[in-house]
Amino acid sequence: MDEIAVAIEVNGSSRRAHVESRLTLADFLREECGLTGTHLACEHGVCGACTVLLDGQAVRSCLIFAVQADGRQVTSVEGLTPEDGSLSPIQQAFWNNHGLQCGFCTPGFIVSVEALLRDNPNPTDDEIREGLSGNLCRCTGYQGIIKAVREAAGN
Amino acid sequence: MTTVETHDDSRLDAARYVGARTRRKEDPRLLSGQGNYVGDVVLPQMGHVAFVRSPYPKANIKGIDTAAAKLAQGVIGVLTGAELSAEVDVPKPWRGAILPVSQVSYVGEPVVMVVAESRAEAEDAAELVDIAYEILTPVIELEDSIADLQMAHDADSTNLVESVANASFSVVDEVLAAAPHVFSETLQQHRYVHSPMETRGVVARWQSSSQQMTVWISTQGPHPAAAHFAKILRLPQNRVRVMVGDVGGAFGQKIAVTREETSIAIAAKLLRRPVKWIEDRYENLAAGPHARRELVHVSVATDDEGKLLAMKVDHVQDVGAFGGVGGGNFDKMIPGPYRVPVVGTRTAAVRTNTSSRAAYRGPWMMETLLRETMMDVAAKGLGLDPLEIRRRNILHREELPHKTDCGQTYDLITAQETLERAIAILGYEDFRKEQERRRAEGRYLGVGISVVVEPSGMSVRRLSDGVSIRIDDSGKVQVATGSGSQGHSVETTICQIVADRLGVDIGDIQIVLGDTGATPSGGTTGGSRNAIGGGNSAMKAAIQLREKVLEIASHALEASPADLEIEKGVISVKGVPTMTKTFAEIAAIAARQQTVPEGMEPGLEALGRFTTDVSSTFSNATHIAICEVEVATGRTRVERYIVSEDCGVIINPNVVEGQIAGGVIQGIGGVLYEDFIYDSDGNPLTTTYLDYLIPTATEVPEIEYDHLETHAPTNPGGFKGMGEGGAIAAPAAIINAVADALTPFGVTKIIRQPLTPPAVLALIEAAQSRA
Numbered sequence: 001m002d003e004i005a006v007a008i009e010v011n012g013s014s015r016r017a018h019v020e021s022r023l024t025l026a027d028f029l030r031e032e033c034g035l036t037g038t039h040l041a042c043e044h045g046v047c048g049a050c051t052v053l054l055d056g057q058a059v060r061s062c063l064i065f066a067v068q069a070d071g072r073q074v075t076s077v078e079g080l081t082p083e084d085g086s087l088s089p090i091q092q093a094f095w096n097n098h099g100l101q102c103g104f105c106t107p108g109f110i111v112s113v114e115a116l117l118r119d120n121p122n123p124t125d126d127e128i129r130e131g132l133s134g135n136l137c138r139c140t141g142y143q144g145i146i147k148a149v150r151e152a153a154g155n
Numbered sequence: 156m157t158t159v160e161t162h163d164d165s166r167l168d169a170a171r172y173v174g175a176r177t178r179r180k181e182d183p184r185l186l187s188g189q190g191n192y193v194g195d196v197v198l199p200q201m202g203h204v205a206f207v208r209s210p211y212p213k214a215n216i217k218g219i220d221t222a223a224a225k226l227a228q229g230v231i232g233v234l235t236g237a238e239l240s241a242e243v244d245v246p247k248p249w250r251g252a253i254l255p256v257s258q259v260s261y262v263g264e265p266v267v268m269v270v271a272e273s274r275a276e277a278e279d280a281a282e283l284v285d286i287a288y289e290i291l292t293p294v295i296e297l298e299d300s301i302a303d304l305q306m307a308h309d310a311d312s313t314n315l316v317e318s319v320a321n322a323s324f325s326v327v328d329e330v331l332a333a334a335p336h337v338f339s340e341t342l343q344q345h346r347y348v349h350s351p352m353e354t355r356g357v358v359a360r361w362q363s364s365s366q367q368m369t370v371w372i373s374t375q376g377p378h379p380a381a382a383h384f385a386k387i388l389r390l391p392q393n394r395v396r397v398m399v400g401d402v403g404g405a406f407g408q409k410i411a412v413t414r415e416e417t418s419i420a421i422a423a424k425l426l427r428r429p430v431k432w433i434e435d436r437y438e439n440l441a442a443g444p445h446a447r448r449e450l451v452h453v454s455v456a457t458d459d460e461g462k463l464l465a466m467k468v469d470h471v472q473d474v475g476a477f478g479g480v481g482g483g484n485f486d487k488m489i490p491g492p493y494r495v496p497v498v499g500t501r502t503a504a505v506r507t508n509t510s511s512r513a514a515y516r517g518p519w520m521m522e523t524l525l526r527e528t529m530m531d532v533a534a535k536g537l538g539l540d541p542l543e544i545r546r547r548n549i550l551h552r553e554e555l556p557h558k559t560d561c562g563q564t565y566d567l568i569t570a571q572e573t574l575e576r577a578i579a580i581l582g583y584e585d586f587r588k589e590q591e592r593r594r595a596e597g598r599y600l601g602v603g604i605s606v607v608v609e610p611s612g613m614s615v616r617r618l619s620d621g622v623s624i625r626i627d628d629s630g631k632v633q634v635a636t637g638s639g640s641q642g643h644s645v646e647t648t649i650c651q652i653v654a655d656r657l658g659v660d661i662g663d664i665q666i667v668l669g670d671t672g673a674t675p676s677g678g679t680t681g682g683s684r685n686a687i688g689g690g691n692s693a694m695k696a697a698i699q700l701r702e703k704v705l706e707i708a709s710h711a712l713e714a715s716p717a718d719l720e721i722e723k724g725v726i727s728v729k730g731v732p733t734m735t736k737t738f739a740e741i742a743a744i745a746a747r748q749q750t751v752p753e754g755m756e757p758g759l760e761a762l763g764r765f766t767t768d769v770s771s772t773f774s775n776a777t778h779i780a781i782c783e784v785e786v787a788t789g790r791t792r793v794e795r796y797i798v799s800e801d802c803g804v805i806i807n808p809n810v811v812e813g814q815i816a817g818g819v820i821q822g823i824g825g826v827l828y829e830d831f832i833y834d835s836d837g838n839p840l841t842t843t844y845l846d847y848l849i850p851t852a853t854e855v856p857e858i859e860y861d862h863l864e865t866h867a868p869t870n871p872g873g874f875k876g877m878g879e880g881g882a883i884a885a886p887a888a889i890i891n892a893v894a895d896a897l898t899p900f901g902v903t904k905i906i907r908q909p910l911t912p913p914a915v916l917a918l919i920e921a922a923q924s925r926a
Contacts, residue, residue, distance in 0.1 A: 020275070022275065030194075030195075035188070036188070036192075036194070036195040037187070037188015037189065037190075038188070039192070039194070039352075039353070039403070040194070041352045041353065041354070041403075041436065042436040042843070042844045043435055043436060044436065044843050044844065044845070046843065046844035046845055047352065047436075047844055049352060076188065077187065077188035078187070078188045081186075081187040081188065087183060087186060087187070091183075091186040091187065094182070094186055095178055095179070095182045095183065095186060096178065098176075098178075098179070098809040098810070098812070098813050100182060100185055100186065100642075101404075101642035101643065101644065101813055101817065102351070102352065102353065102401070102402060102403045102404040102641060102642025103181070103182075103184075103185030103186075103190050103401060103403070103642065104190075104192065104351075104352040104353040104401075104403025104404060104642075105352045105403075106185050106186060107186075107188045110186065128852075129852045129853045130853060132851070132852035132853075133851040133852050133853045134851075135851075135852075136352065136844065136849055136851060137352065138350055138351055138352050138404050138406075138817070138821070138849060139352075139404055139642050139813070139817045140813060140816060140817055141816035141817050141819060141820030141821075141850075141855055141858065142816075142820070142850075142851075142852040142855050143812070143813070143816040143855070143857065143858055144809075144813065144816075145852065146852060146857070
């Protein structure tokens with residue numbers, strides 16, 4: 001299959017590669033970049049585990065082809081994690097509130113909440129729930145996640 | 156609200172971690188995207204697998220042509236059931252082959268494995284595999300299977316796998332015949348599935364030079380998985396090393412190693428290349444282990460006052476094409492928290508041409524569902540309030556120990572207390588008034604009560620999870636345990652126990668899990684066993700190691716061990732703060748034969764393994780749901796959800812509440828949203844998350860928790876397992892609440908689910924057309 005050259009800025013670093021046109025952005029991140037924090041749980045755009053920021057917008061990286069991200073900026077959970085080993089305020093709030101159990105859906109939530117609170121720094125409870133409704137979690141019943149978002153928003 | 160009854164913790168200097176909302180050790184890694192799931196494992200020369208799966212629920216395989224696939228770009232190998240089964244021991248339930256060679260038995264059954272340089276190339280080549288099928292008539296519906304209209308497998312003469320009745324089953328009809336009131340219903344439980352966010356997955360590597368198989372797998376049982384692979388591959392078990400990293404949820408689906416996963420290890424050996432298979436969501440939904448399809452005929456007899464006289468339960472579950480038998484403790488737990496003098500049970504399993512059953516979080520959920528929904532049916536029939544009928548039958552603590560007619564002996568449960576506490580939190584009388592008021596406004600609220608007694612730690616009696624602890628040269632602590640984690644926080648809870656008993660900071664402890672080459676043996680996480688098995692093993696090892704540390708310190712400090720205390724890894728003489736030794740100093744003394752006290756072995760290591768002859772430790776809980784049903788649309792909203800529970804000594808309230816919440820929301824999902832559907836031809840229809848609906852953050856109530864803490868008499872830690880109670884109790888609470896809400900419309904019972912909006916509208920319509 002023909003390969004296409006792409007240049008994508010991933011977490012602040014420029015990544016150049018030749019990719020098949022069918023390669024998803026999620027597989028590009030996981031396989032080409034070795035950034036395995038982005039998880040795949042449905043690969044049909046429902047569960048949100050693979051959520052990343054594309055030019056700042058939260059997108060499902062399983063529904064975007066790597067070639068569509070050519071020339072654009074991608075931020076994955078690794079890019080939201082401080083380099084000194086500490087946690088971002090949102091990550092910290094998840095930790096404080098038992099906002100995760102198995103952790104598989106967690107990176108997608110961290111990225112989604114980053115976008116949610118950037119766009120709406122003081123969400124109501126309904127807005128929090130609505131904002132999280134594109135991410136599925138099977139372990140927590142969302143209880144700790146909702147609390148974590150409240151804490152991260154300073155509510 | 157937490158109420159703690161006094162329990163003996165005299166061996167602790169100060170309980171600092173057990174009981175505290177200690178933040179989890181695993182979280183920083185998982186929050187940062189630095190987890191290590193099987194999908195993240197990459198090995199040199201690794202091939203990727205796509206399975207060719209059956210499009211038919213039942214068909215004879217007339218021929219398999221793999222020639223074109225073998226020539227496709229990137230293909231490393233194409234393997235059929237015959238090739239995969241040639242030099243291995245096939246487990247008996249798999250009917251002679253790792254993958255089918257003559258007949259397929261459900262849609263999605265793997266038939267041919269394609270291994271290629273990439274998953275995409277494997278999928279491309281899988282399209283080129285040509286399988287000729289002769290289509291046969293399947294058996295899909297549970298009732299058809301019971302009637303043996305068709306066989307799920309042509310080789311069988313009946314679909315019935317097993318039928319077991321207890322002693323009272325033959326006499327219960329007499330009791331029913333003589334009873335003043337008998338309420339009988341047939342309850343249909345629809346199929347719903349575990350659906351962990353991480354699907355199944357495996358990477359296998361064969362090293363021919365050392366005859367060593369290494370398997371990275373997402374499983375609930377590392378050591379049992381090693382035993383499984385070794386037996387099938389005809390290897391000594393020490394030639395199989397199973398590595399379980401982070402596991403993205405399991406809920407029972409990853410207890411047994413399945414045929415797909417097994418075939419990966421065989422392929423790695425045949426192809427002499429590492430092989431990886433990560434299940435996709437279609438595969439997981441359509442062909443991963445399923446659960447919950449059950450049918451129960453139940454009769455409940457009471458006297459005029461609503462006191463239970465007898466229960467008769469005739470139960471059949473659909474175990475699919477290859478599923479193992481087992482309601483677990485289904486038939487053992489039927490009386491739950493109530494006095495029921497006679498309980499006659501029969502439980503059977505039948506085969507259908509559907510994906511195989513596996514245990515799902517509280518595999519005996521049906522016992523609570525049938526009991527608690529029938530309590531409400533009986534209450535309505537007798538003109539009693541659902542709370543009142545429970546009060547008249549629930550066991551009080553002073554009646555314990557109590558042996559049920561199903562052979563279980565409750566030593567310490569607090570069902571009656573949790574019922575009263577949950578009722579108080581709700582404000583039951585006030586709710587009834589509110590309900591009336593809202594009904595007048597055309598809004599329909601209902602209350603549902605569900606009381607559960609959960610058996611836990613059953614399998615611990617066979618083999619608990621061993622825990623080893625080592626204090627290293629730097630005075631820090633290394634723990635290893637034979638169990639793995641699927642998100643249930645064992646990495647933290649085990650370390651909390653060790654930290655307290657050893658007297659160290661939890662930050663100074665590291666733990667290794669799930670590597671059979673580096674951990675003590677252990678079983679499969681399931682049946683809510685980790686706190687009882689691993690928790691008490693950890694305690695045992697820590698107490699043993701602490702004694703050694705104190706013995707060395709007593710020599711070094713020239714003080715009696717009784718006069719020593721340990722705080723944050725420093726041993727000091729009580730009342731003499733200047734006389735201290737650090738763990739590192741003790742480790743230095745312990746490192747050499749010449750410096751340890753005479754007769755003592757050098758080294759600071761201990762292995763603990765909890766042993767018991769008790770078959771179950773019982774936790775209990777009362778769940779109350781308040782639901783509002785929008786009668787114009789049929790939509791149900793859970794307005795409040797209260798759980799009052801007793802899981803013994805609480806290791807970590809966050810973890811306990813997290814387990815409750817996860818289970819409850821799975822139960823709510825099962826009743827209101829989730830429904831795994833086969834059409835009458837056996838085609839699975841709900842194979843994406845657009846069709847199979849698991850709850851999102853907009854559907855869940857904020858759960859209100861209440862903890863009553865009693866010390867379990869069955870184990871030194873006092874723990875009672877509670878990982879499944881949420882999922883067991885929630886369905887009945889929701890069903891009862893919806894039925895209560897719909898009382899004004901003449902709805903007297905709900906005997907099938909899911910309660911989707913159309914189903915609720917149909918319930919109302921049916922009740923009104925009867926009226």
